[in-house]
Structure formats: structure tokens, C-alpha cells
Amino acid sequence: MQTNFTLAQLADPQVAVSEKILRACVHCGFCTATCPTYVLLGDELDSPRGRIYLIKEMLEQDRPATREVAKHIDRCLSCLSCMTTCPSGVHYMHLVDHARDHIEKTYKRPLADRFMRGLLAKVLPNPSLFRLAVVAGWLGKPFAPVLRAVGLTRLAAMLKLSPAKLPAPPAETGKVFPAQGPRRGRVALLAGCINPVLSPSINDAAIRVLNRNGIEVVVAAGEACCGSLSHHMGREDEALAFARNDVDAWTREIDGEGLDAILITVSGCGTTVKDYGFMLRTDSAYAEKAKRVSALTKDVSEYLSTLNLPAAEAPAPLTIAYHSACSLQHGQKVVREPKDLLCKFGFIVKDVPEGHLCCGSAGTYNLLQPTLADQLRDRKVANIERLQPDVIAAGNIGCITQIATGTAIPVVHTVELIDWATGGPMPEPLRKLEALTSA
Incomplete structure (x- = not known):
């Protein structure tokens, strides 16, 4: 992609990196086939290629973000599936991160949007505040359908994602x-x-x-x-x-x-x-x-996977649907290790169809974009349930929480299964499967 940044603009290290990323894009469009929002919406501006054009124009002209740009960048999950697909090695992650920083500094969002984003940024990184929020969510969980019915979809999403039990006491560091x-x-x-x-x-x-x-x-x-x-x-x-x-x-x-x-x-x-x-x-x-x-x-x-752990027989003959979190498979390129470990410990592991597509969790995405997030979750759950697994395994708490709201199949972290298989306790979500251990 041809760019036209000035020398003064390129003196900014962030702009210099983004310019290099933009120049790597050859407009091939391979990314559109694996972009969750493009698959759902069919809008070019909700594909990586479309967003790249929007970002290029915004940064190149050094102008404040517009409502239209913010809308389409906000819809991006940062799942990074496009980076796995891209034959040209476009580092979309760093580009969209720069765009989000620019939007935050130059675009004044509607009041309700500013409030919600500020609240999430204040509460979620703080375990003490988050614990209080979870307690409030636990108390308000029955009212989620009412809030959704009156159009308060973000608040409804927050309540729906609240756990069914009270949160754990504070953990210690050091x-x-x-x-x-x-x-x-x-x-x-x-x-x-x-x-x-x-x-x-x-x-x-x-x-x-x-x-x-x-x-x-x-x-x-x-x-x-x-x-x-x-x-x-x-x-x-x-x-x-x-x-x-x-x-x-x-x-x-x-x-x-x-x-x-x-x-x-x-x-x-x-x-x-x-x-x-x-x-x-x-x-x-x-x-x-x-x-x-x-x-x-x-x-x-x-x-x-580097410790050469001894193989073991699974404590129960369970079939595991392995959900590969986007941040693990696309962000970190860790694909084989979780599945190999589960197989090593005797579980039957199945890949989820359309495994490259996000479940809709994506950090705060399921709170800020609940309609799209629900559509992605339902698509993911439908693909999982076709496998008829006993358990769903994933390597990210966001995915675990998101998927669990759409299915009765237990969802646990991969390491919980490995711990169980090597002498630890049965993961709590599997208690109802406990009868299988005596089969």
C-alpha cells in the first residue's frame, strides 16, 4: 500500500511503525474470509482491509477520529485471525492498537459510552472493585432479561456474564x-x-x-x-x-x-x-x-510441554472440545501444546469447527458490543455442540465465561484438566460428570 506521510509525521515512533505496517498490505483481501465481524456483517469497513483504509486515511491526514471510524474500529475484536491468514505479514495488532490510542485522544464519545468505558477501565483491573461489582452482578442477575427487553443491552450483558456464585476472597501477592x-x-x-x-x-x-x-x-x-x-x-x-x-x-x-x-x-x-x-x-x-x-x-x-511430564491415563473417559482462544492461537501462535498435553493425559480431544473464529469474548468486547458478541458466542456454541463433547477446554477466562453463558456443557481451563489427570482434584464444573470416573 502506498503511503504519503510527511517526514515530520514519521518522526513520531508510533506513526513510523504504523506506516511500515500499512506499506506491507497488498489489498489481497484474504483477511476478510477469517474476520469474525466481516463474516457476520458482510461490510468491507468491518473487515481488516477496510479498517486498514480507515486507519491510513485518519493517520495520514493527521485528523481527529470521526464517529464512523470509531464505530468500525470499536467493532474489531482484536482476535488477530487476520494476522494468521495474511500472506504479507501485516502486523495488524500494532496498527489497530495505535488507531485506538488515536481515537481515544481525538474523538469525544457520547456520554453513556464514555461512562461505560471509564467504568470498565476503573473496575476490571482492580480486583477489590471488581469483586464488589461481581457481588452486585450476582444480586442483579435475575433482572438481566428485563434490562435487555428495555434496550439496556450493555447492562444486561454485564449481569448475564456475572457468575452464579459469590466471588472468591482476595488473593495474596508476594x-x-x-x-x-x-x-x-x-x-x-x-x-x-x-x-x-x-x-x-x-x-x-x-x-x-x-x-x-x-x-x-x-x-x-x-x-x-x-x-x-x-x-x-x-x-x-x-x-x-x-x-x-x-x-x-x-x-x-x-x-x-x-x-x-x-x-x-x-x-x-x-x-x-x-x-x-x-x-x-x-x-x-x-x-x-x-x-x-x-x-x-x-x-x-x-x-x-517443556517439562517432559509423564503420560497418564485420564481419570475419566472424557471427550474434550478444545476451544483455541484467539489470543493464544493468533496472538501467541500457541496451537499444538494444549491439545498435545490433553492427549498425553488420556483425554479424547476434538477440534472445534470454525476454530479460527472468535467466541465474542475479546476482553471487554462482550460488554461493549453485546449484540455481535452474542451472535459469535451462539455460532461458537453450535459448532461445539455438534461434536457432542463431555467437556469444553479453553486457555482464557474470558472465553470460558463467554461460552458458559450459551451451553450446559461444562467449560474448564486446560490446566485444570491437566492438574486433575496428574493427581489434583476434579474441576468443580465437572462434578455432575463424577459418575463417569467409576465407569
Whole structure:
């Protein structure tokens, strides 16, 4: 794609990167076939190619974002399926992140939209506030259909996604979980902001399976939200502040007793943390530290696949529909490891048809774009249920929560199944399948 940025514009590091990305696009349109919003809406402006044209015009002319541009960029899930498909290697992720930052700085959204986005940015990264919000959602959950009926779809979506039980108590940071037997390694585990509230059992399972296999686990003192949620809403200053905080927390561990890896059980967070080196590249105080953190970061399935864990027989003859989270398969290119581990531990693993398409979770997308998110969830659930699985496995709490609202099939994290297969407790959502263990 030909570009016409001025030398003054290209002096901005963000613009220089975006210009290079734009020039890589050859307009082939392969991305349209795998873009969830284009598949649903059939609108060129709701495809990666269409959005690239909108972003190019906005950035090249150095003008404020318009309502039309904001609408189509907001509809993008950042699922990154287009990056997997693109034959030219267009780094759409960095381009759309720049566009969101520009929109946030130059476009004044309607009051209700500003309020909702500000509320999410304030509450979700803060486990204490999020815990209070979940309690409120739990109390208000029965009213979700009423709110939807009167057109309050975003509030209805928030209530529908609220868990059916009260949230877990606060998790502690600065804790060390020692290895059982001789220590083979030492890792940090991101506690995160959503996992400890909605499903603390996921990190608990990861810690158990790591400890059983000789790995010491530390939840670094002072760590907090990775910044992903703010980053994808264009609130770049907030996102970078979160990133610097976690870089500092992990650097203290790296320079102290050392770390072999930084493990993430939420694939959306993993994609962001692996990108810290890029996000902080112009910050002289953090650039090298951030690169080191990104280089050490792995999805929990990536790390477990390097430990040569002994194969085991599945504790129950279950068929698993494996949902490959977009941030894992497209963002991190981690595809085989989770499925190979599940197969190694005796489960029957099936790929979900149209597995490249997003389930509609996408961070805050199912709260900000609930109509499109519901359509994508229903499509995903229909494809899953055709497989007639006993269980659905995924590597991201957002996907787990989203899919669970559309099906009665239990949905659990991959690491919970691995923990169960190697001596841990049965994941709670599988209790109703417990009779199978005696079959």
C-alpha cells in the first residue's frame, strides 16, 4: 500500500511503525474470509482491509477520529485471525492498537459510552472493585432479561456474564509455593485481575501441577493487572503504567532468586505481556527490562510441554472440545501444546469447527458490543455442540465465561484438566460428570 506521510509525521515512533505496517498490505483481501465481524456483517469497513483504509486515511491526514471510524474500529475484536491468514505479514495488532490510542485522544464519545468505558477501565483491573461489582452482578442477575427487553443491552450483558456464585476472597501477592521434592525450576505466575475473582481454581491448579513436578512458583509482590484491558480500549497511558509496574515486580524476582519463566494462565494477558518489549521500546528506563520480561513470558501450556511430564491415563473417559482462544492461537501462535498435553493425559480431544473464529469474548468486547458478541458466542456454541463433547477446554477466562453463558456443557481451563489427570482434584464444573470416573 502506498503511503504519503510527511517526514515530520514519521518522526513520531508510533506513526513510523504504523506506516511500515500499512506499506506491507497488498489489498489481497484474504483477511476478510477469517474476520469474525466481516463474516457476520458482510461490510468491507468491518473487515481488516477496510479498517486498514480507515486507519491510513485518519493517520495520514493527521485528523481527529470521526464517529464512523470509531464505530468500525470499536467493532474489531482484536482476535488477530487476520494476522494468521495474511500472506504479507501485516502486523495488524500494532496498527489497530495505535488507531485506538488515536481515537481515544481525538474523538469525544457520547456520554453513556464514555461512562461505560471509564467504568470498565476503573473496575476490571482492580480486583477489590471488581469483586464488589461481581457481588452486585450476582444480586442483579435475575433482572438481566428485563434490562435487555428495555434496550439496556450493555447492562444486561454485564449481569448475564456475572457468575452464579459469590466471588472468591482476595488473593495474596508476594507468596512463594515451594516445589515438591528436588527443585527443577523457579517461575513467576501472573495472578491477574479477573482470574482471582471469577475462577481462582485456575491458578490453583497451575500451581499444584507445577509444584508436583519440581517447579517453585512465586506470585511476585506488587504485581497487578497486565494492562491488556486498558490497552485495547485505547487508554495507552494507563496500560503502560500497568506494564511498568509488572515489569518492576518481575525484574525484582529475576534479579533476586531468578526466574526460568513468567507464566500466564489467561492467554489475553499473555499476548500483551509478550508485547511489553514493543510497548515500552521508546522508554529508556524500561525498554531493556521489558524485553527481558517478554522473552521469559510463556503460556502455562507452553511451559508444561517443556517439562517432559509423564503420560497418564485420564481419570475419566472424557471427550474434550478444545476451544483455541484467539489470543493464544493468533496472538501467541500457541496451537499444538494444549491439545498435545490433553492427549498425553488420556483425554479424547476434538477440534472445534470454525476454530479460527472468535467466541465474542475479546476482553471487554462482550460488554461493549453485546449484540455481535452474542451472535459469535451462539455460532461458537453450535459448532461445539455438534461434536457432542463431555467437556469444553479453553486457555482464557474470558472465553470460558463467554461460552458458559450459551451451553450446559461444562467449560474448564486446560490446566485444570491437566492438574486433575496428574493427581489434583476434579474441576468443580465437572462434578455432575463424577459418575463417569467409576465407569
